[in-house]
Amino acid sequence: MSATHPWDPWPGCETMAFRNPAGETVTFLMLAGAKARMMPPVHVTTMAVPAGNGSRFLGAAHLERIVAVPVAVPGSITDRDELRRWARVLDPTKGEGQLSVVSGPSAGRLLTCCYDAGLDELEETFPNVNLATLLFRAAWPYWQEGMEQSVVITPGSAVRTWFPFLPLILGASDAFGVFNVTNDGDVPAWPVVTATGPGQDLTVQNLTTGQAWTVAGAIAAGSVVVVDTRPGRKTATLDGSNVFSRLTPTSELWPLAPGLNQVQVSFALTSAASSVAFSWRRQWLAA
Numbered sequence: 703m704s705a706t707h708p709w710d711p712w713p714g715c716e717t718m719a720f721r722n723p724a725g726e727t728v729t730f731l732m733l734a735g736a737k738a739r740m741m742p743p744v745h746v747t748t749m750a751v752p753a754g755n756g757s758r759f760l761g762a763a764h765l766e767r768i769v770a771v772p773v774a775v776p777g778s779i780t781d782r783d784e785l786r787r788w789a790r791v792l793d794p795t796k797g798e799g800q801l802s803v804v805s806g807p808s809a810g811r812l813l814t815c816c817y818d819a820g821l822d823e824l825e826e827t828f829p830n831v832n833l834a835t836l837l838f839r840a841a842w843p844y845w846q847e848g849m850e851q852s853v854v855i856t857p858g859s860a861v862r863t864w865f866p867f868l869p870l871i872l873g874a875s876d877a878f879g880v881f882n883v884t885n886d887g888d889v890p891a892w893p894v895v896t897a898t899g900p901g902q903d904l905t906v907q908n909l910t911t912g913q914a915w916t917v918a919g920a921i922a923a924g925s926v927v928v929v930d931t932r933p934g935r936k937t938a939t940l941d942g943s944n945v946f947s948r949l950t951p952t953s954e955l956w957p958l959a960p961g962l963n964q965v966q967v968s969f970a971l972t973s974a975a976s977s978v979a980f981s982w983r984r985q986w987l988a989a
Contacts, residue, residue, distance in 0.1 A: 707781065708831040709774035716806035718771060720817070720838070722799040726791045729804060730773040733833065737770035740988040742843035764889075764987075767843045768818055769801065772835045775821075779829035792817035792836070801838050802848065808989045810848040815840035842933065844889055844985040852981040855879055857972045880909070883963045887984035890957035892932040896979040899925045901969040904978070909964040913956035917948050923975060931955035958982060 711717040711731045719729040743765040748757035776784040794816040801813045820836035827833075885891050897904050899921035906929070907914035917938060921927055927945070930937045936955055938946045958965075967978050 707776070709776050709781075711804070717804040718801060718806075719804050720792060720799055720801050722791050722793070723797045728788050728791045730771060730836070733772040733774065735770075735772045735835070738767050739769055742767040742840075742987065764843050766839065766841045769813065769815065769838045769840065770835050771801075771838065772833065775824060775832045775834045777828060777830035777832065778824075778826040781830065789821055792821065794818070798841075801840075803989055808845070808986075811845040811986065811989050812848055813838070813840050813845050813989070814842055844987065845989050846983045846985050847887075850981045850983055851883075852979060853881065855967055855978040855980070857969075857974065857976055880964060880966045883958055883965055883982075885958040885960050885963060885982075885984060887960060888987045889985050890959055891982045891984055892955075892957045893980055893982040894932065895929045895967075896981075897921065897927045897929075897969060898975070898977045899923050899927075900971065900973050901976050902971040903968075904929075905966075905968045906978075906980070907966045908956050908958070909966055910962065911956060911959055913954040915953035915955055916950045917945065918950055919948055920971075923973065929955070931957065 709731055711729055716732050717729060718732055719727055721727045744762050745765055746762045747760040749760055750757045776782075776788065778785055798814050798816050801815050803809050803811045815838040818837040818839040820834050824832060824834050893906075895904075895906055897917075900923040902920045903916060903918055904921065904927060905914060905916040915929065917927055917929065921940070925941050928937070928939050929949075937944070938949055940948075965980065967980065969976060969978055
């Protein structure tokens with residue numbers, strides 16, 4: 703089966719798509735020559751040894767990346783309206799969107815990014831199709847999975863789980879549990895915790911790393927606390943209002959380290975209506 707237009711994705715070809723914050727999407731027929739999908743740039747810090755040989759390694763960090771995607775572009779004569787739509791969808795003034803792998807070896811992985819360049823230098827060589835290399839700038843350089851991993855804890859009942867959790871039974875009055883999470887991504891994964899009251903002193907601890915945070919005080923029946931640990935977010939809200947000040951002074955908004963993590967959740971003075979949801983997305987260095 704052939705594509706409707708020469709710039710449409712062909713069956714069996716690796717395909718990517720960009721979705722902007724408004725939900726508008728462009729799907730690309732990828733050509734050979736993609737760059738910077740397999741490893742973000744790094745910054746390595748060293749210190750020279752005075753009057754000695756070489757240097758000493760101090761640390762390294764991953765930097766933002768620019769991914770280059772060669773694509774077939776709608777013709778500037780026969781498909782001018784579609785080309786204009788591409789420009790509207792890719793417009794970075796609307797904010798960051800998501801570049802996703804639609805089909806290929808890493809289908810489902812997402813990169814949060816914005817369009818950086820490519821259409822601005824489009825050479826209008828043919829009336830029905832042209833070639834361009836689109837550049838996407840990712841301030842957060844990791845590819846994430848498309849679907850969240852999640853576990854929901856309710857008092858006095860078995861925990862409802864999605865891989866990789868085992869059944870967990872909690873006490874009726876304290877919504878307390880310990881469970882294992884295997885983060886088989888390449889880098890730490892940052893969870894979002896959503897707790898529905900009634901309850902008091904919500905505490906979530908990573909027993910593997912020793913880090914924990916606590917939202918102190920009572921949470922009324924039906925009220926919802928959301929603690930978002932993701933970089934660039936780092937928020938704590940109660941029914942949409944900022945309650946970051948209710949985090950105890952020793953709180954650390956911790957990530958799931960790569961490998962096995964043992965997580966403990968406690969939520970005192972709960973009822974049958976109380977629940978705690980723990981969700982995260984794995985992250986990788988490469989698509």
